Amino acid sequence: MGSDQNILVKLNKAGFSLNNKWLVKGVSLQVEKGKIVTLIGPNGSGKSTTAKIALGIYKKIDGSVEKYTNKVGYVPQKISIDWTLPLRVNDFMVLTESLDKESIDEALSLTGVIHLKDKNLGDLSGGEFQRVLLARAISKKPELLVLDEPVQGVDFTGEIALYELIKKISDELNCGILLISHDLHTVMSATDHVVCLNGHVCCSGSPMDVAKNNEYKALFGEQASQILSRYEHRHDHVHTSEGEIKKN
């Protein structure tokens, strides 16, 4: 894997325990500029925990984390916003960094929610909110993006479009992406490196390598590995969230 100066974050045998129970243990991985690293694994396998270790949210960890950038965009898996706060989409976009109007509008347009800019966050649907979360994370043009199931609750066509957007962002901004996803189709079509977790790293490598791995087959089943090996997709148009069709 590339030269050292491209590394954005590196985990060395990192682990985290809560109430004497290991959530995840012995994870080594690195995210480099322009590369997409995907974490897969069953529920409770420590994917989100690994992301939080990489982000420095969990501090009392086993092993070590080396982080070489402070420009980070994060889409958490779960986020609860307190409605005692009157917060519009526009206010939420500048939560952690001040941005000019163009950057805000550009990011909201990319994820297809520019028309919601002045709406209250509490009035958004789950999928709309997810698009706003992604827009907020990319608007600050981060060097490292950590996306924890970024398209949950987004409609099917939107899901594909957003994953293509994520791939595009990684190319254009040359940022590294740590992605957590349940969608094996996407994982395999867009990812450079896959880490399969189950409380520990059970296997890792390129999508094809992982698909052939026996431990992976044991975790996800024979069918999953077939998905991987023949998956390839192409689109000639996208559907915006307002229902319009745009040619690529």
Place this chain on the structure above:
Amino acid sequence: MLDDFFIRALIAGIGVAIVTGPLGCFVVWRRLSYFGDTLAHSALLGVTLAYSMEFNIAFSVFIISSLIALTLIQLQKRTNLPGDALLGLLAHSSLAVGLVVIGFLSFIRFDIMGLLFGDILAVTVDDLLIIWVGGALILLVLKLIWKPLFASTVNYELAEAEGLNPDRAKAIFTILMAAIIAISIKMVGLLLITGMLIIPAAMARNISSSPQKMVIYSIIGGLLSVILGLFSSLEFNTASGPSIIAASLFLFILSLLNIKQSIKLKN
């Protein structure tokens, strides 16, 4: 009609309201009203110590309230007791100790009512200085920590992940809370300070659509409460604290009417 003491009280009250406006919004957003109460109760101990050692009241209250706040943070880390139990423990024990100390200070004439409910007659030129200089400092620091504090109020993990250091912002905010209680205790009294923080902010929440607007309305609400409250306090010879808080309650009720109207408009 406008005696000198009244002008002083008005200037003091306006200074307090400008600071309680934005701080009060954070108290509402972060659900800290009982934390504010706890600090205010502990202020009695600060006042008694100030009297017994002939020390400045605001300064002494600031020290004691900060100590209580730090104690709370330590207790939260080291015990398994729930937050509200710890708050109750600290609030009532510091109040009790304060009252016991007053018992020992029988040689000093104490205006307990003034202490609990505020006394506009007691505001001196020195107090004005403390309120305006202290208030300006509080607002300056709040402006500096606004981004991390606000971001972590919305979502702690986002703020932490994107490098804003929310823990430091929280600790500094705690100190600011102790400071506002210290400078406003003479005006509003220690039983009602939290009301001054919460009620204008709650009123503002009812009529605002963005955080910035809520802060501005909260300041305006506080200013109107102080002016209305102090004039009625002078007119009806009532204690200043309760008069100001009652005025803010009046404004809060008005803001509820506004909500009803907008709901009607929607349907």
